[in-house]
Amino acid sequence: MKPQKHVVIFSHGFGVGRDSLGLFTEIAEMLSPHGIESVMFDYNEFNPETREVFVKPFSGQAKILQSVIDRTVGENPGAVVDIIAHSQGAVMVALADVRSVRKVVSMSPFFHTDIQKIMERYKKFPASEVDFTGTSRRVRSDGTVTVIPAEYWAERFATDVYDIYNKLALKADLTIIRAGEDKVMEGPDLLKIFNAKIINIHGDHDFSKEYRPNLISVVRSTIIG
Numbered sequence: 650m651k652p653q654k655h656v657v658i659f660s661h662g663f664g665v666g667r668d669s670l671g672l673f674t675e676i677a678e679m680l681s682p683h684g685i686e687s688v689m690f691d692y693n694e695f696n697p698e699t700r701e702v703f704v705k706p707f708s709g710q711a712k713i714l715q716s717v718i719d720r721t722v723g724e725n726p727g728a729v730v731d732i733i734a735h736s737q738g739a740v741m742v743a744l745a746d747v748r749s750v751r752k753v754v755s756m757s758p759f760f761h762t763d764i765q766k767i768m769e770r771y772k773k774f775p776a777s778e779v780d781f782t783g784t785s786r787r788v789r790s791d792g793t794v795t796v797i798p799a800e801y802w803a804e805r806f807a808t809d810v811y812d813i814y815n816k817l818a819l820k821a822d823l824t825i826i827r828a829g830e831d832k833v834m835e836g837p838d839l840l841k842i843f844n845a846k847i848i849n850i851h852g853d854h855d856f857s858k859e860y861r862p863n864l865i866s867v868v869r870s871t872i873i874g
Contacts, residue, residue: 654728655685656721657872660714662736662759664702664787664795667691669735672756672855676733679865683873690717692741695793702795707804711744722749731872732821734758736834736854743813752822754871756864757854760810760837767805781806811841818844824871826864828852 657680661669667689668674677687692710694703705713722730731752734742739758747753761767764781771779776788785797817823823845827837833854839847848867852860 652684654725655683656688656725656728656730657685658688658714658717658721658730658732659690660732660734660738660742661689661692662738664693664704664789664793666693666695669738670855672735672861673733675861676865676868679869680872685872688717688721692738700793702793704795704797704801706798706800707740707744707808710741714741715745718745718747718749733868733872740808740810740813743810743817747817747821750821752824752872753817754824754826754868755814756826756856756868757828757831757834757852758810758814758825758837760834762805762808762810764806811838814845815841815843818842822846824848826850826867828854828856828860830860 659667659669659673659677661667661673673689680687690713692705692713695701718730730750731754732742732747732750733754733756735756737759739755742753742755761770768779771777771787774787778786781802782799784799787795787797789795814823825839825842825845825847827839827847827849829849829851831852831854850863850867852864856864
């Protein structure tokens, strides 16, 4: 009997590309020998000449993810479809219709919607321009500039992330992998998250360097068993 097809969709975070700075690539390489196909895509538009990354509001990004989910399910009838998300990519999954998705794995999920905390964070980037009612420009360490419209901020501030994560957990099998040394998403109250499996492991926000192998092992166990 032919084994059931298995596809994983990857949902990346704020201001990065489809491979999430290599994180998704390494996870996909782990999944491939098990016959699991990976689907990666971009939420943002990139101008290679100016090195500007143009960010869409939450609603726009959620529509992109929805189209990817619908296309993947439509092209693979009867397949098992899972989603692996990182950081802000977890929000888009929670805003989408995931009734056709089996499992969602959210790594270092996004929680920052408080305007005061965001203002404090952006003070760490003196070369950046922050205007919550206009266009913001964040200069990143790789030389790219993330361009952020006012609509993005309005939707971000209006989003109750605990509520949408809790609703997501009622629609799909949700696992949250929390990085113990995460300095980007400090202080989420995970006691407000219900019906989800929460795994706390050592790691910075991107599970970089020495933290990466254990993360991949945990993801493997969650997706494959």
